[in-house]
Amino acid sequence: MAKKPKVPKTKCCVSKSKCGRCPLRMLKEGTLPDGLTVKRRQLVRAKDGKPVKKKDLKTAA
Template sequence: MGKGKKGRRKLPKTKCCESSSKCGRCPLRMLKEGTLPEGLTVKHRRLVTVKGKKVTKKALQKAA
């Protein structure tokens, strides 16, 4: 049996693509819905930590 994606959460993108329809992983949309991982926020359409440092993809996986 293979591994399923049942309990897996979607990770946000590190930068908003600025599309008008807002994709499923958009950090702005996730912030508004409250599904953004704890300790992260959005400034100037980029995903950052609450302290204001840039977020790498590696650090993002640890946060989720």
């Protein structure tokens, strides 16, 4: 059975060790779902820069 992709958090929790679902870490590793990016430690849509809601993340991942 295939592993489900990790869903990023909507906002970085600013922990020193960076949790596994941190949007900053996922952006750096290249595991962030397509169409999403990070601005000011917050997960946003790449095309228009609007913040992402948890409901939208289910469809992205």
